Amino acid sequence: MHMATTPLVAFKDLCIDANDAASLGAFYARTLGLRVETFDDGPDVALRGERPEQTVWINTVPEPKTVKHRVHLDVRARSLDEFPDAPRVSEPGRFRWTTLADPEGGELCVFEYDDVPAYRLKDVVVDCADPGVVGRFWHRLLGGELGHDAAGGDYWLDGGAGVPFESIDFVPVPEPKTLKNRIHWDVTLADGVTLADLVALGATVQREPDDEIRWTIMQDPEGNEFCAFPATGG
Numbered sequence: 001m002h003m004a005t006t007p008l009v010a011f012k013d014l015c016i017d018a019n020d021a022a023s024l025g026a027f028y029a030r031t032l033g034l035r036v037e038t039f040d041d042g043p044d045v046a047l048r049g050e051r052p053e054q055t056v057w058i059n060t061v062p063e064p065k066t067v068k069h070r071v072h073l074d075v076r077a078r079s080l081d082e083f084p085d086a087p088r089v090s091e092p093g094r095f096r097w098t099t100l101a102d103p104e105g106g107e108l109c110v111f112e113y114d115d116v117p118a119y120r121l122k123d124v125v126v127d128c129a130d131p132g133v134v135g136r137f138w139h140r141l142l143g144g145e146l147g148h149d150a151a152g153g154d155y156w157l158d159g160g161a162g163v164p165f166e167s168i169d170f171v172p173v174p175e176p177k178t179l180k181n182r183i184h185w186d187v188t189l190a191d192g193v194t195l196a197d198l199v200a201l202g203a204t205v206q207r208e209p210d211d212e213i214r215w216t217i218m219q220d221p222e223g224n225e226f227c228a229f230p231a232t233g234g
Contacts, residue, residue, distance in 0.1 A: 011185060019061065020060075124185065129173070137201060140201050184226050
C-alpha cells in the first residue's frame with residue numbers, strides 16, 4: 001500500500017461521450033441515482049447529485065462506439081431487473097459482477113447489493129498496459145492510498161482528492177489503446193500547481209485553452225484523456 005501524498009489536483013467531474021445525449025443521459029441518471037439537467041443552447045446534458053463532484057456531463061460526439069471501453073463504470077444495484085433492456089455481456093454468476101451494455105453499447109459492470117445508496121457509482125475502472133505506471137501517476141496527482149494485488153496485477157486508488165466514489169481501479173489488459181476514450185474525468189489544479197508540474201510526472205498536453213475551450217486537454221502516461229481546469233475556475 002502506497003500511502004497518501006499531497007494532492008496536486010482534485011477530481012472535478014466525469015464526462016461520457018454520446019451519440020444521443022438525451023437517451024444515454026436518461027439511462028445513466030437512472031443507473032447512478034442522479035437527476036438530469038438540460039440546456040437551451042445544445043443537446044448535451046448534465047447529471048447532478050448532492051455534491052458537485054458527482055456531476056456527469058453527457059457530451060454529444062459524431063463518432064459511434066467501435067471498441068471496448070478502456071474506461072468503464074462499476075455501479076451498485078439491488079438487482080439486474082433494474083436493467084431490463086440492457087444486453088448482458090457476461091453471464092450472471094461468472095464473476096462477482098455482471099457486465100452489461102448501455103444504450104450505445106458501452107460496457108458497465110453491475111454489483112448487486114441488498115441495500116444501495118442514493119448515489120450508485122462504485123468505481124471507475126481503467127484498462128492499462130502497465131497498471132502500476134498509470135496508478136502511480138494518478139496517486140501522485142490525486143493523493144489518497146494506492147493498493148496493489150501482486151497476484152492479479154491490479155492497482156486501485158482509494159481516497160483521492162474530491163473523488164466521490166469508492167476507488168479508481170487500474171487493471172491489466174493485453175490490447176493497446178487505439179482511440180479516444182468515451183469516458184474521462186476532469187480535474188482542478190490545486191493552488192500553486194501548474195500544468196508543467198503534471199507534465200513533469202508524465203502527462204502530456206493535447207490541447208491548450210483557446211476560443212472554444214477554457215480548460216487544457218491532457219493525457220496520462222498511457223494516453224488516457226483528462227481535462228485540467230485552473231484552480232481559480234471550473
